[in-house]
Amino acid sequence: MAAILAADVVGYSRLIETDETATFERLRAHRKELFEPEIEKHHGRIFKLMGDGILAEFSSVVDAVECAVVLQHGMAERNDGVADDQRIYIRIGINLGDVIVEGEDRHGEGVVIAARLQQLAEPGGVALSRTVVEDVKHKLAFGFESVGEHRVKNIAEPISVYRVALDASASSPHMGSKRHRAKLRPWRAVAAALFLALAATAGWYGYEKLRPEQPAVASTPDSTIGVPIIVVLPFQNLTGDPAHDKLGIGITEDLRDLLWNFPEFQVVSGTSSVGQTNDPADIRDIARGFAAQFVIEGTVRRGGNGTVITAQLIDGMADTHLWSTRFEQASNDPTVLEKAAADTLSNSLGGMTGRMREAYERIAWSKPEAELTEYDYYVRGHTHHLRFTNEELNQAREIYVAGLERFPDSPLLRIKIAFVHYSNIYRVPRQEVAYSVVEMQRLAADSARFFRAGRRSRFEEYYFHWISTFTHQAVGDFAACIAKARAAVKLTPYDPWVRGTLVPAMAECGNPEEAVAWAKEAIRREPDGPSFWPEFYFNGLAWASYLAGHYDECVEIIQGMDDGPAQVLAACYARLGQPQQARDTLAAFLRERPDWVASEYIRLPLSDDLRRRWLDDIRAAGGLDK
Secondary structure, three states: OEEEEEEOOOOHHHHHOOHHHHHHHHHHHHHHHHHHHHHOOOOOEEEEOOOOOOEEEEEEEEHHHHHHHHHHHHHHHHHHOOOHHOOEEEEEEEEEEOOOEEEOEEOOHHHHHHHHHHHHOOOOOOEEEEEHHHHHHHOOOEEEEEEEEOOOOOOOOOOEEOOOOOOOOOOOOOOOOOHHHHHHHOHHOOOOOOOOOOOOOOOOOOOOOOOOOOOOOOHHHHHHHHOOEEOOOEEEOOOHHHHHHHHHHHHHHHHHHHOOOOOOOOEEEOOHHHHOOOOOHHHHHHHHHHHHOOOEEEEEEEEOOOEEEEEEEOOOOOEEEEEEEEEEEOOOHHHHHHHHHHHHHHHHHOOOOHHHHHHHHHHHOOHHHHHHHHHHHHHHHHHOOOOEEEEEHHHHHHHHHHHHHHOOOOHHHHHHHHHHHHHHHOOOOOHHHHHHHHHHHHHHHHHHHHHHHOOOOOOHHHHHHHHHHHHHHHOOOOHHHHHHHHHHHHHHHOHHHHHHHHHHHHOOOOOOOHHHHHHHHHHHHHOOOOOOOOHHHHHHHHHHHHHHOOHHHHHHHOOOOEEEEEEHHHHHHHHOOOHHHHHHHHHHHHHHHOOOOOHHHHOOOOOOOHHHHHHHHHHHHOOOOO
């Protein structure tokens, strides 16, 4: 009986293909300086090194779990300040079971299950078997959460899978004994990282990529509220050149890793093992096995002047094609092709305004009322919400309230009702703004109460940070506002809608330069803008640019818009020493909006210096401040 720790790197192929030498050196340094010493401190022994992972043996399962947590906290610290595309994330799985001893090597079901668990772990997470949890749950100072049963390849019975609550508080019900708490090392003193094999091309040395064949549906917080599951199938190599096999695998891994950063969807880990297929029956079986709403498949083939990459989005439940795309790259450089394909596809498919969200909206509206999940009520309400008329906002609220009656413990639906009140801040008469602010704050605080009661959906967590941005701004706590905005973006870094909606708050709370960067990133990822307001990101960019003091740039942005904020343009002209243009621009605007005053544009608190500047510039343009 031994505790086996299995770990591998997320997106290893992408890291190697981007810069093989630099990646190899970084990983080698991690092994020599941190990983090997930390395993040794925890009385473990690495018995196998692979191309993108390790296997280690521990005589104590407590030491194994403790070591894994130290490694992941260390990785989180090491990733701070590192560019997104250079960050190294690892998955860790731990099992306690019988092993076959063969010299220095270890084999058997105990090892196989550990490797299966590793593939079921989230990037940056630790997955455990039931035998591990039963042994350590009263001995360690952190909690464990069930993520359901999974049926995995070459193991007859389903395995019960748990995740370590890496951010569990000191009040966790799983706090261990004083002796074991004393053993825990401060995270900052023991930062550690994963080393891979010395040879970048090394394989599993007899171990296949241990991926789930047809796992049962995991009861995760995200699946509990109905967040859709996605399976990414391997992109098929139709070029006839075996060298392109690696390209197809790389696109698959990169796309899966990028989509994982959109918490509105659950991406099944390790799907590259399911085999290359375009047989509809196989795809149906795969979708059923993973309980996947969406399946993504694609091909790589030769084109006239380079490589052609195609992709399709399939409704896994209805077995219908929802969307397809095709693009050709003149380059034959696999690294360039892989990155371009994964970035393009993730931008099109992911996020609040992406193709998958668009497709799921139709699915949510087609469901019978009795089958609606929390997520379905959220999606249905959002359809009305984004039209931003008083009537549509009222309809959205009615849907959220109906969902809350059915799911009374839902943080998500409370947050969405809070969002209605936030939207009303800019629509109701000024004397009613205070009520909207109070209700927004009450509902956001109420949702936090249910999070503390044990709800841990990534999707709800990011949404909570998002709404908290505005609740903190509403009371003038600008530092907390900025911190919450950054926390939301950190959880969903590639969603243009999220960045775009947070741009005004980030700018108004005193950080307009970062707001400008966020707006530009949103435009880069979605240049045509969201369908409900194509110039939404440009509108935010104009306001942030004005507050940042980039007046010439702001003028250029607004002049390039079909319906830009004329009052902001007038303020820029005033600041640039062009008083006549400022007065003419604002006068034309006031003919359409004769009751408008400068304070109407800033109904939530604005940092003092920015507020003074805005009111001064509007007065200079001939307008009223209140």
